[in-house]
Amino acid sequence: DGGITQSPKYLFRKEGQNVTLSCEQNLNHDAMYWYRQDPGQGLRLIYYSQIVNDFQKGDIAEGYSVSREKKESFPLTVTSAQKNPTAFYLCASSLTAGAGANVLTFGAGSRLTVL
């Protein structure tokens, strides 16, 4: 079955450490997105990529980095520069770029806790 796989599901990190969250899709979608969820807030866009080897900052990109070397993969690195990294992270994809009218397909999410 086609879909998006995020790993790990749960991750614990010590302060000062970088950590990378994996996102893989087998839907042949061009665009991929990373969102962050915090209690009482809507999903907020961290980074998005419309095509391989290209990505753009979303609304809260500071302290995060991404790469898009393959169409299927869009890993997110949470760096030590991210002041409040404890959150739930969702990866999504859409068939083509331009989220306007393109349905998003989501992964199941990764919960990161900084100790």
Added chain:
Amino acid sequence: ILNVEQSPQSLHVQEGDSTNFTCSFPSSNFYALHWYRWETAKSPEALFVMTLNGDEKKKGRISATLNTKEGYSYLYIKGSQPEDSATYLCAFNFGNEKLTFGTGTRLTIIP
């Protein structure tokens, strides 16, 4: 920053009853409005994408309407069932690559 408001924040509905909730968004520069259902421990799942004023969409017992001139969308669930328990998210787009999400309405169906 554009705001998308959803109300109520949560509600409890008796099984078999019908219910509805609201998504409010900026009425200027509208391009698309999305609805997603997010069940606990699962991935958010798309319900509808609406682009035209007056749009009405239906999927089984769930339907949605859109008023772009006044900036709101209603989601209706007819004859609620336990499997309808979820958080319902709406998201607004004004023509770029980004979706702005509301905080969601958490629906609990009481058997």
